[in-house]
Amino acid sequence: ESKRWWDMVVSLRIACALVLWIMGCRFLCFYSITPEAVLLDVVALEVVLSVDEAVFTLAPRAVCEIVERLEPLKAAPRLCRRGSTDLRPFCLTAVVVCTLFG
Secondary structure (H helix, E strand, O other): OOOHHHHHHHHHHHHHHHHHHHHHHHHHHOOOOOHHHHHHHHHHHHHHHHHHHHHHHHOOHHHHHHHHHOOOOOOOOOOOOOOOOOHHHHHHHHHHHHHHHH
């Protein structure tokens, strides 16, 4: 019962991520007329994706210490672990270069 519920939640999250990814790509391709507009859209997307980290850096020191003391949740290992290479800057650079010169 618990595994089935977890599989459903994970499936819904994957489906939402795929729909957002497809719709975001379509938006960038079809509604961005000029390279400047595409660049602005890419930067706005990076801001939206990074806003949680920015908010956390503005949190009071007491909140940061509480979060640091929390024990991690046990979950299945992921392919991307903390400390591995973050591919977002490379992907965003590739989108910008392909848009401007492609």
